[in-house]
Amino acid sequence: MKQAIILFAHGSRDPQWRRPMESVADRLTRLAPQALVRCAYLELTEPDLPAAAADLVRLGAGEVTIVPMFLGAGRHVREDLPALVEDLRVRHPAVRWMLQPPVGESERLLDLLAELACPTVRPRVTDSPP
């Protein structure tokens, strides 16, 4: 049974917006070469979740983990996404759909964000003009 992972993010009109998501997908493909990896978006960016999911089912995925790439968990993560996943369970009942907590709930992520914002480890800044 093939395993798959969907990185689920908000989406944006700006084509550059999705780059970090695609970069995480590339890294994940190297970390888990046995898994099928896709990005999917709630709105404004293609593909949406049903399209990415259908693609994975067509490729033989039997177990799909959906990872919400959201720092803050508002209505999108707590209501819209579970409803979308329920639709997937109805539409593709032979597949096991698993929904991870949003990345913003990870203590390790919160620790790293604090470290990145800390003045002593600040990597580079755009300073005031002279």
Added chain:
Amino acid sequence: MKQAIILFAHGSRDPQWRRPMESVADRLTRLAPQALVRCAYLELTEPDLPAAAADLVRLGAGEVTIVPMFLGAGRHVREDLPALVEDLRVRHPAVRWMLQPPVGESERLLDLLAELACPTVRPRVTDSPP
């Protein structure tokens, strides 16, 4: 001269949305106890950036670093935020305003996101109903 840090995020109608940002602010206050730390939001959540900045200036901040808590960098980060920071430089010329790159440009953050999404380190999931 007092140093200050503003964690700048999008904002949401959902009051739970801001919790990770506030959690990062708490961690940062422990990491950098000498710095004044505030959260500020582009829209829908209070305070906005001008209000948080004015508060810090009133408290004596002489150098303020703004950290964009955005994974994807679209128009909000590449256009709206630099314009807001320019306004701060005009309004408070005695203060040094520094704008960090968005957290989504951090290689360490992208590595960690891939690791969090990787099936072998998956901490907990909401599984399909039985």
